[in-house]
Amino acid sequence: MAGETRGLTLVFTGNGKGKTTAALGMALRAWGQGLNVLILQFIKGGWKYGELKAAGRLGTGFEMRQLGEGFIRDTGEEGMEEHRRAAQKALEEARRAVLEGKHDMVILDEINYAVHYGLVDLADVLEIIRSKPSRLHLVLTGRNAAQEVVEAADLVTEMREVKHPFAAGIPAQKGIEY
Amino acid sequence: MAGETRGLTLVFTGNGKGKTTAALGMALRAWGQGLNVLILQFIKGGWKYGELKAAGRLGTGFEMRQLGEGFIRDTGEEGMEEHRRAAQKALEEARRAVLEGKHDMVILDEINYAVHYGLVDLADVLEIIRSKPSRLHLVLTGRNAAQEVVEAADLVTEMREVKHPFAAGIPAQKGIEY
Numbered sequence: 001m002a003g004e005t006r007g008l009t010l011v012f013t014g015n016g017k018g019k020t021t022a023a024l025g026m027a028l029r030a031w032g033q034g035l036n037v038l039i040l041q042f043i044k045g046g047w048k049y050g051e052l053k054a055a056g057r058l059g060t061g062f063e064m065r066q067l068g069e070g071f072i073r074d075t076g077e078e079g080m081e082e083h084r085r086a087a088q089k090a091l092e093e094a095r096r097a098v099l100e101g102k103h104d105m106v107i108l109d110e111i112n113y114a115v116h117y118g119l120v121d122l123a124d125v126l127e128i129i130r131s132k133p134s135r136l137h138l139v140l141t142g143r144n145a146a147q148e149v150v151e152a153a154d155l156v157t158e159m160r161e162v163k164h165p166f167a168a169g170i171p172a173q174k175g176i177e178y
Numbered sequence: 179m180a181g182e183t184r185g186l187t188l189v190f191t192g193n194g195k196g197k198t199t200a201a202l203g204m205a206l207r208a209w210g211q212g213l214n215v216l217i218l219q220f221i222k223g224g225w226k227y228g229e230l231k232a233a234g235r236l237g238t239g240f241e242m243r244q245l246g247e248g249f250i251r252d253t254g255e256e257g258m259e260e261h262r263r264a265a266q267k268a269l270e271e272a273r274r275a276v277l278e279g280k281h282d283m284v285i286l287d288e289i290n291y292a293v294h295y296g297l298v299d300l301a302d303v304l305e306i307i308r309s310k311p312s313r314l315h316l317v318l319t320g321r322n323a324a325q326e327v328v329e330a331a332d333l334v335t336e337m338r339e340v341k342h343p344f345a346a347g348i349p350a351q352k353g354i355e356y
Contacts, residue, residue, distance in 0.1 A: 008343055008354055016335035018190060018200035025202030025229075030353035032232025051203075054210025058236075105353060137354055154348060156341040157194035162334035165186055170332060175208035175283060176186055176315055 007136040008154040009129055013112055013145035016159035023107045023141050024051055030137070031062045035104035038097055042090045042120070042142070043068040043110040050178055067093060068110070080119075087119035095124075098132050105137040112142030112149065122146050129153075185314040186332040187307055191290055191323035194339035201285045201319050202229055208315070209240045213282035216275055220268045220298070220320070221246040221288040227356055245271060246292070258297075265297035273302075276310045283315040290320030290327065300324050307331075 010026070012019040027037045039055075044066055055064040067090035069083045097106050108128075114120040125140070129152045132138050140149060150156050172178060188204070190197040205215045217233075222244055233242040245268035247261045275284050286306075292298040303318070307330045310316050318327060328334050350356055 006348055006351060008348070008351055010354070011340075012196060013340075014338070017333060018196060018203075018335045018337065021203035021207070022196040022200040022337075023203065024206050025196075025199035025204075026354065028202050028206050028232045029199070029228030029356075032228040032230070032235060033353045033356075034231075035353045050207030050210040052210070053212075054206045057210060137351070150340060153341060154343040154346065155195060156339075157196045158338040158340050159196065159200075160192070160336040160338050162189075162191075162328060162336050163331060165332040168332065170184055170186070173184055173186055173315070175211045175213045176188070176204065176333075178207075178211075 005135040007132065007134055007138065009152060010137070010139045011112070011145050011149060011153040011156040012139070012141045012159060013143055013156065014158035014160050015143050016161035017164065018159040019141045019143070020109055022157070023109060023139050026139060027062065027105065027107060030105045031058060034061070036061050036102065037063070037105045037107070038103045039064040039107040039109055040090060040094050040097065041066045041068055041109045042087055042114040050175055065093070068114070084119050087114045091120050091124055095128055098128050098136065098138065101133050101136070103136065105139065107139040107141070110142040111140050112145040114142070115146055116142070116144035122148060125149060126152060183313040185310065185312055185316065187330060188315070188317045189290070189323050189327060189331040189334040190317070190319045190337060191321055191334065192336035192338050193321050194337035195342065196337040197319040197321070198287055200335070201287060201317050204317060205240065205283065205285060208283045209236060212239070214239050214280065215241070215283045215285070216281045217242040217285040217287055218268060218272050218275065219244045219246055219287045220265055220292040228353055243271070246288070262297050265292045269298050269302055273306055276306055276314065276316065279311050279314070281314065283317065285317040285319070288320040289318050290323040292320070293324055294320070294322040300326060303327060304330060
């Protein structure tokens with residue numbers, strides 16, 4: 001029906017820069033339209049001060065919650081267990097946020113990465129996609145999106161790295177990398 | 179030198195959704211850091227109400243200017259001439275904004291597309307990249323980025339379309355497409 005809100009499931013994946021960044025841009029656009037946006041972070045470290053400060057400055061209707069542990073370096077059993085526990089808690093919060101219907105857009109940042117590393121079950125993510133209210137926009141980011149997530153999504157973009165400044169020895173820059 | 183700002187040249191290209199969106203996210207992150215951001219639009223129609231309203235709500239330090247004509251449908255000579263004139267004006271404004279040094283980040287939205295369609299000379303764009311102040315972050319978006327622009331950039335991501343809802347007959351959604 002014309003004008004009716006059809007909530008989309010969007011996926012930003014691939015090895016290039018721009019996945020979380022595009023999700024942030026999408027959140028900003030939606031917020032500009034007066035939509036109520038929630039961003040949940042599955043892997044801590046993907047966000048830096050730039051977006052957190054921005055969220056603080058935007059105020060109402062734009063909320064970010066850091067939930068996960070940092071990027072996976074320690075792959076020892078104990079380290080993985082901690083990551084898994086944090087990711088499971090994030091998943092619970094995602095499920096609640098998606099089902100409670102208070103938001104117009106929910107962004108699950110780095111959830112694909114969490115699935116890829118076995119921190120979160122693919123079946124649980126697919127269940128969240130299937131059970132989301134029809135008007136909710138759901139955005140899933142992170143490299144290595146599972147094929148089943150791609151199939152369940154309405155829009156999928158792969159961010160492919162063509163060139164990255166770290167490879168040229170340029171350090172991370174304020175406002176770009178953090 | 180550690181901590182010194184090294185302005186980067188970033189390119190978001192490819193046929194997938196997320197180029198302008200990632201530029202917006204980058205602008206939001208930079209704005210969150212207190213940087214002064216200017217976004218110039220070379221092809222009107224790429225932006226919709228979402229980002230324009232958001233820019234209005236963000237206020238100081240986040241400015242968007244619509245400069246170009248709409249997307250190219252009429253390829254007749256007269257139509258192209260109008261597009262070219264608008265794009266040249268946008269180029270002038272871009273040059274001025276880059277050189278005057280009042281901003282920390284300048285985003286030239288859809289400039290790659292404008293070059294591809296011959297509305298703007300590649301040499302002029304390369305000259306802007308070369309002459310930018312060293313601390314300025316310059317972001318160029320649009321599909322079909324010229325190889326020379328890719329070579330001149332520090333970071334390049336290709337947004338590759340894997341799946342798009344329009345293909346499935348789903349109309350544009352508020353907060354997503356506009």
